[in-house]
Amino acid sequence: MSVMGEIQRNSTHAGDDLGVLRFITAGSVDDGKSTLIGRLLHDTKTILEDQLAAVKRASRRRGHEEIDLSLLTDGLEAEREQGITIDVAYRYFATPRRKFIIADTPGHEQYTRNMVTGASTADVAIILIDARKGVLTQTRRHTCIAHLLGVRHIVVAINKMDLVDHAQPVFDRIRADFLALAGGLGIPDLRFIPMSALRGDMVVERGLVAREQRLDWYAGETLLQVLEGINIADESDALPARFPVQLVVRPGTSTDFRGYAGRLESGVLRVGEEVVALPSGRRTTIKEIALLDRQLPLAVAGDSVTLVLADEIDLSRGDVIATAATPPRAARSIDARICWLAAEAPNAAGRFVLKHTSRSVRARLARINDRIDINSFERQPTPAALAMNDIAHATLNLAKPIFVDPYASNRITGAFILIDEATNQTVAAGMIEA
Amino acid sequence: MNAQLAPSPVTGTAPPALPLRSHLDWLESEAIHILREVAGECANPVLLFSGGKDSTVLLRLAEKAFRPGRFPFPLLHIDTGHNFDEVIAFRDARAAELGERLLVRLVEDSMGRGTVRPHKETDSRNAAQSVTLLEAIEEFGFDAAIGGARRDEEKARAKERVFSFRDEFGQWDPKNQRPELWNLYNTRVHKGEHMRVFPISNWTELDVWQYIEREGIAVPSIYFSHRRPVIRRSGLLVPVTRLTPPDEGETVEEMAVRFRTVGDISCTCPVESTAATTAEIIAETVLTTVTERGATRMDDQTSDASMERRKKEGYF
Numbered sequence: 001m002s003v004m005g006e007i008q009r010n011s012t013h014a015g016d017d018l019g020v021l022r023f024i025t026a027g028s029v030d031d032g033k034s035t036l037i038g039r040l041l042h043d044t045k046t047i048l049e050d051q052l053a054a055v056k057r058a059s060r061r062r063g064h065e066e067i068d069l070s071l072l073t074d075g076l077e078a079e080r081e082q083g084i085t086i087d088v089a090y091r092y093f094a095t096p097r098r099k100f101i102i103a104d105t106p107g108h109e110q111y112t113r114n115m116v117t118g119a120s121t122a123d124v125a126i127i128l129i130d131a132r133k134g135v136l137t138q139t140r141r142h143t144c145i146a147h148l149l150g151v152r153h154i155v156v157a158i159n160k161m162d163l164v165d166h167a168q169p170v171f172d173r174i175r176a177d178f179l180a181l182a183g184g185l186g187i188p189d190l191r192f193i194p195m196s197a198l199r200g201d202m203v204v205e206r207g208l209v210a211r212e213q214r215l216d217w218y219a220g221e222t223l224l225q226v227l228e229g230i231n232i233a234d235e236s237d238a239l240p241a242r243f244p245v246q247l248v249v250r251p252g253t254s255t256d257f258r259g260y261a262g263r264l265e266s267g268v269l270r271v272g273e274e275v276v277a278l279p280s281g282r283r284t285t286i287k288e289i290a291l292l293d294r295q296l297p298l299a300v301a302g303d304s305v306t307l308v309l310a311d312e313i314d315l316s317r318g319d320v321i322a323t324a325a326t327p328p329r330a331a332r333s334i335d336a337r338i339c340w341l342a343a344e345a346p347n348a349a350g351r352f353v354l355k356h357t358s359r360s361v362r363a364r365l366a367r368i369n370d371r372i373d374i375n376s377f378e379r380q381p382t383p384a385a386l387a388m389n390d391i392a393h394a395t396l397n398l399a400k401p402i403f404v405d406p407y408a409s410n411r412i413t414g415a416f417i418l419i420d421e422a423t424n425q426t427v428a429a430g431m432i433e434a
Numbered sequence: 435m436n437a438q439l440a441p442s443p444v445t446g447t448a449p450p451a452l453p454l455r456s457h458l459d460w461l462e463s464e465a466i467h468i469l470r471e472v473a474g475e476c477a478n479p480v481l482l483f484s485g486g487k488d489s490t491v492l493l494r495l496a497e498k499a500f501r502p503g504r505f506p507f508p509l510l511h512i513d514t515g516h517n518f519d520e521v522i523a524f525r526d527a528r529a530a531e532l533g534e535r536l537l538v539r540l541v542e543d544s545m546g547r548g549t550v551r552p553h554k555e556t557d558s559r560n561a562a563q564s565v566t567l568l569e570a571i572e573e574f575g576f577d578a579a580i581g582g583a584r585r586d587e588e589k590a591r592a593k594e595r596v597f598s599f600r601d602e603f604g605q606w607d608p609k610n611q612r613p614e615l616w617n618l619y620n621t622r623v624h625k626g627e628h629m630r631v632f633p634i635s636n637w638t639e640l641d642v643w644q645y646i647e648r649e650g651i652a653v654p655s656i657y658f659s660h661r662r663p664v665i666r667r668s669g670l671l672v673p674v675t676r677l678t679p680p681d682e683g684e685t686v687e688e689m690a691v692r693f694r695t696v697g698d699i700s701c702t703c704p705v706e707s708t709a710a711t712t713a714e715i716i717a718e719t720v721l722t723t724v725t726e727r728g729a730t731r732m733d734d735q736t737s738d739a740s741m742e743r744r745k746k747e748g749y750f
């Protein structure tokens with residue numbers, strides 16, 4: 001029997017629904033990011049008449065004859081006043097094959113932390129380049145941040161091709177420049193697409209250029225085709241299983257049911273498989289994988305389920321069930337890259353709570369080793385203090401162990417946030433190195 | 435160059451036959467994870483249940499998150515008194531069927547206390563709901579209120595967090611929200627402050643209907659096509675109710691309509707429709723040309739920024 005047959009997923013489009021793809025768009029101000037997002041929403045018929053009418057009114061108020069698609073994604077009053085985007089916004093569109101979630105982050109200089117936030121959950125990063133300007137310092141910065149956050153698929157959108165006569169040499173030169181700066185990063189999947197977001201060329205449709213035969217030298221896919229085709233499921237399924245326990249489900253006296261509720265963050269777990277429970281280190285096997293009234297033969301990365309184990313093991317929230325042969329490391333001290341998110345510098349005497357999967361522990365920032373220049377991505381001497389948007393290497397000491405993998409191999413069990421105990425603010429994002 | 439950058443992770447080869455997760459599987463898993471985080475981290479949460487489709491979907495997700503255990507929170511409805519009877523009947527039946535505790539707090543009572551003062555009886559009570567909600571949060575000492583709002587509903591919601599912090603006045607400050615990374619939610623609040631939690635933030639109207647269809651979830655009858663007397667008023671179909679009688683000279687027509695949202699009757703409009711099943715609603719939703727709020731809410735048309743302003747004041 002095929003695995004597909006066994007699992008009996010309740011898929012609405014059985015077979016051809018590729019699930020959800022999350023992506024982030026990054027570019028400098030005026031490269032056309034808002035226009036590109038507006039174009040994606042518009043050409044996938046996501047924008048409805050009343051929204052379109054509102055944008056037309058707004059375009060006219062600003063003295064534009066044509067509809068300005070970039071106004072579609074203008075969010076809050078505060079940023080409308082300032083005329084810039086000041087925070088991460090999420091947009092949605094869907095095709096029959098896939099649902100897409102866009103993290104729309106501002107291109108403005110100061111907002112590294114917004115891009116870090118958006119990239120933390122992104123499968124793909126679209127790096128925008130204005131064909132007239134070519135590769136800029138920001139291009140390098142955005143690419144490095146995406147890579148640092150573990151985004152494996154990077155699409156370089158070379159925009160405004162209409163303003164450079166759709167010239168292939170321009171495209172080729174920008175691609176070569178980009179490869180020169182990012183070639184050493186080891187990005188596993190890197191693609192280049194010439195486009196005009198304004199005219200809608202190579203975004204969802206091949207566009208006007210196809211009829212005009214002006215981009216005939218580009219035989220590759222449109223942006224949407226690329227986004228529909230990227231396979232992400234295998235990446236997390238191939239990792240060792242990690243199941244942080246969120247809750248113990250024990251309905252009470254009438255039954256001895258004891259289940260562990262959580263989400264399988266990576267890997268695959270099958271009924272009958274041997275697992276290890278941490279921190280106890282006890283081994284047992286999976287007896288049941290349940291989702292309400294359904295019993296599943298297996299769970300894949302991302303599934304929220306309830307596990308029943310063959311032996312009675314005392315587990316609680318924050319503990320982990322993992323592949324027995326390749327468990328995560330129990331760590332009381334970690335080396336990590338952190339991005340400082342707060343306006344105030346870290347207080348040396350500060351008390352932090354470190355949240356890692358479903359476990360929260362007290363933490364101290366033992367040492368800030370060095371700062372990373374996000375433009376060159378080179379290490380700099382230890383800074384006097386961390387400022388907002390700084391990325392640094394740090395050592396943290398923890399009151400209790402957490403069960404970690406390096407961020408480079410697991411984006412969930414390698415990630416944490418730091419919360420200031422006094423203010424309750426989220427002050428840093430962390431990626432574990434060792 | 436860049437020797438300090440970690441090498442990219444090695445991709446092993448997964449067994450090729452593993453099942454793909456559909457977009458509904460993805461959304462469901464995310465929402466269950468969020469509900470369980472609330473249960474694991476918040477001392478005294480509550481789930482806002484109005485009988486509408488979004489909060490009805492939340493109940494289904496809560497069953498998946500917590501059964502065979504009980505829900506780790508009560509249900510709360512802020513009752514404007516301006517309801518469709520079918521929705522209230524559905525609300526009570528659904529809560530009873532689940533065997534979970536339903537709390538109801540009335541906008542009328544806030545009016546009695548003088549904390550809500552409508553100009554006239556027929557005014558929309560959507561905004562007044564926030565006052566009664568904050569009063570209920572204070573009364574019970576809730577530190578988290580789970581709601582069914584979606585980011586696709588309105589521009590001002592696009593930046594809303596999954597765990598959205600509210601200060602001791604219940605205010606939302608769009609410039610001072612906690613960054614939300616990975617699936618790590620900062621749920622910490624001081625006494626008197628609380629979180630609003632939105633497990634279906636990433637769902638669209640279409641996702642909600644597809645999930646209702648897939649799971650066979652019952653929703654109030656007025657979501658489906660039925661005949662109802664309506665008046666045409668500035669592009670909307672206004673249902674004839676005790677609060678929205680026809681003005682002089684207006685013609686009342688009987689039409690086949692359904693509701694896309696079921697809010698305050700004084701300002702919730704149906705759309706013309708013959709969709710009698712969930713599948714037919716999905717087909718219509720795919721083809722629709724107007725947003726859920728645009729088609730159905732008189733109060734949101736006033737200003738582009740009206741939602742943002744209301745949210746700052748504590749609206750859901």
Ligand SMILES: Nc1nc2c(ncn2[C@@H]2O[C@H](COP(=O)(O)OP(=O)(O)O)[C@@H](O)[C@H]2O)c(=O)[nH]1
Nearest residue numbers: 029030031032033034035070159160196197198
């Ligand atoms: N000619 C041309 N103009 C574009 C293109 N994409 C964007 N623009 C224009 O570039 C300007 C900046 O675009 P916008 O989307 O606001 O940039 P953002 O700051 O990156 O969001 C606007 O005037 C757009 O109309 C394009 O492909 N071709």
